[in-house]
Amino acid sequence: MTASRTSRRYEWATFEGVWHRQFTLFRRYWLSSTTSSVIQPIIYLLAFGLGVGTLVETVDGISYVEFVGTGSVATAVLFASAFPGMFNTYVQRVFQRTYDALLAAPISVDELTLAEGSWIAAKAGFYGTFPLVVTFFFGLTPTWGMLLVPLFGFVTGLGFAFFGMWVSGIIKNIEQTSYVTAIVLTPLFLVAGTFFPISNLPPGLQVAAQFNPLYHCVELVRAASFGWDMPQDVYHFAVLLVFAVMTWLLATYQLRKKLVE
Amino acid sequence: MRMLTGQTRPTSGTITVLDHSIATESKQARARMGVVPQIDNLDTELTAEQNLTMFAALYRVPRKERPEAVNRALDIAHLHDRRDSKVSELSGGMKRRLLVARGLVHNPELVLLDEPTVGLDPQVRQELWSLIDALRTQGTTILMSTHYIEEAERLADDVAVVSHGRIVARGTPHSLREAHVGTRATEFYASPSRLAELERIAQDAGLATRRTGPSITVLRSENADTSLLDSLGEGVHRKANLEDVFVLLTGEGLQ
Numbered sequence: 001m002t003a004s005r006t007s008r009r010y011e012w013a014t015f016e017g018v019w020h021r022q023f024t025l026f027r028r029y030w031l032s033s034t035t036s037s038v039i040q041p042i043i044y045l046l047a048f049g050l051g052v053g054t055l056v057e058t059v060d061g062i063s064y065v066e067f068v069g070t071g072s073v074a075t076a077v078l079f080a081s082a083f084p085g086m087f088n089t090y091v092q093r094v095f096q097r098t099y100d101a102l103l104a105a106p107i108s109v110d111e112l113t114l115a116e117g118s119w120i121a122a123k124a125g126f127y128g129t130f131p132l133v134v135t136f137f138f139g140l141t142p143t144w145g146m147l148l149v150p151l152f153g154f155v156t157g158l159g160f161a162f163f164g165m166w167v168s169g170i171i172k173n174i175e176q177t178s179y180v181t182a183i184v185l186t187p188l189f190l191v192a193g194t195f196f197p198i199s200n201l202p203p204g205l206q207v208a209a210q211f212n213p214l215y216h217c218v219e220l221v222r223a224a225s226f227g228w229d230m231p232q233d234v235y236h237f238a239v240l241l242v243f244a245v246m247t248w249l250l251a252t253y254q255l256r257k258k259l260v261e
Numbered sequence: 262m263r264m265l266t267g268q269t270r271p272t273s274g275t276i277t278v279l280d281h282s283i284a285t286e287s288k289q290a291r292a293r294m295g296v297v298p299q300i301d302n303l304d305t306e307l308t309a310e311q312n313l314t315m316f317a318a319l320y321r322v323p324r325k326e327r328p329e330a331v332n333r334a335l336d337i338a339h340l341h342d343r344r345d346s347k348v349s350e351l352s353g354g355m356k357r358r359l360l361v362a363r364g365l366v367h368n369p370e371l372v373l374l375d376e377p378t379v380g381l382d383p384q385v386r387q388e389l390w391s392l393i394d395a396l397r398t399q400g401t402t403i404l405m406s407t408h409y410i411e412e413a414e415r416l417a418d419d420v421a422v423v424s425h426g427r428i429v430a431r432g433t434p435h436s437l438r439e440a441h442v443g444t445r446a447t448e449f450y451a452s453p454s455r456l457a458e459l460e461r462i463a464q465d466a467g468l469a470t471r472r473t474g475p476s477i478t479v480l481r482s483e484n485a486d487t488s489l490l491d492s493l494g495e496g497v498h499r500k501a502n503l504e505d506v507f508v509l510l511t512g513e514g515l516q
Contacts, residue, residue: 017315017319017321020314020315025306028307097300098302100302101303107319259268261269
């Protein structure tokens with residue numbers, strides 16, 4: 001009897017319920033989000049790979065198309081996690097008020113945050129593989145290590161999904177997301193080693209890049225594609241884990257504040 | 262209402278629902294409660310059935326029992342022929358019925374209805390009333406908030422009149438009428454300036470009155486002197502109702 005009296009903080013049944021809901025929603029819009037996830041890397045590859053590729057043949061011994069193709073995995077993950085984290089969370093909380101209905105069910109804010117974040121991250125991990133697949137058609141050789149790319153995408157996606165969810169609990173209206181996109185996300189995405197190597201940057205920016213989770217994701221994807229570099233790659237993975245845990249705590253704290261008055 | 266589901270924290274006091282303290286066991290309490298919110302927060306891009314199945318999962322109805330639970334909820338809400346319609350294609354009344362069905366999909370012991378008929382036209386309101394009455398007859402406990410006093414009068418077994426966050430009276434609709442406004446009310450229609458005069462005459466004679474728009478209503482007119490009533494002009498008799506009780510207890514001014 002005593003065991004049933006205390007609520008366990010995270011219960012499996014809750015996750016099943018929240019994921020079931022998101023999966024039902026996903027079945028309605030999978031086509032549009034999947035199409036954009038396929039088209040986006042193709043555009044990057046055409047614009048940068050073939051455009052800039054005529055000026056630059058190889059970077060660090062890798063063909064420029066493959067350099068950008070592997071790098072855009074991180075971009076795809078970012079777009080598939082930070083934006084849903086910000087927009088979907090804000091819309092469901094403020095406009096649709098669906099979170100109110102969910103929280104009237106036996107679900108805690110902590111569980112809701114983790115379940116929603118992990119759902120977004122799983123999608124991000126999945127969509128993150130698309131640029132890689134597209135790059136196969138531009139000559140990239142598949143490797144066994146690439147099987148880890150969904151995992152790298154998932155962990156990076158967790159961090160950025162929670163980051164977006166945290167932001168969604170801070171902003172006063174949905175227009176303010178454009179500040180975050182312009183001031184935070186765009187620089188992160190440009191200075192991640194996706195389109196040009198970090199080593200070409202001034203030393204100050206090189207240090208700054210170390211604090212960019214996307215950079216670590218890019219490095220891991222390239223390692224999986226072109227060869228590991230230990231223990232450096234363990235360090236990259238550890239940074240992503242720390243980022244995910246930090247943003248998870250922030251998102252949980254902020255949404256608790258917003259959803260329970 | 263939000264405090265009962267742990268979505269708003271009380272500033273003081275404790276809440277216990279179905280033997281579960283909301284401070285420590287709100288999840289257990291919520292699993293046994295159904296909530297029908299005032300605002301429509303269905304997933305509009307999904308069908309009626311999908312909305313219900315989703316909440317059956319969220320309320321932990323075992324997977325095998327979900328189709329049955331969804332059918333039962335659709336039956337209660339008379340939405341069987343709309344199960345595959347997207348929510349955005351449903352009328353306002355159907356959406357409200359679907360919200361009720363969603364709150365019932367896990368067969369809760371207690372249902373919270375927050376202003377269930379606000380903004381609905383009379384036909385739809387009537388339909389919801391019979392739905393609520395059917396639930397009550399089945400033995401489900403319903404806690405309903407409403408500003409629409411006729412609703413409470415028709416549906417409630419136990420009414421609490423709340424003014425400024427405090428319960429000022431409680432009882433069956435009948436006992437509240439009995440205790441506060443008697444059995445008969447008489448309305449007198451007149452010009453606005455004459456109304457004030459009538460009000461003064463009635464009050465001077467010790468009768469309780471309330472404003473009812475273009476008329477004033479003299480309460481407990483069954484006890485009033487016939488000659489006094491005659492002096493007020495031609496009155497229209499009607500049965501005293503719960504709205505008379507509500508206005509009398511919470512004051513004439515706007516709250």
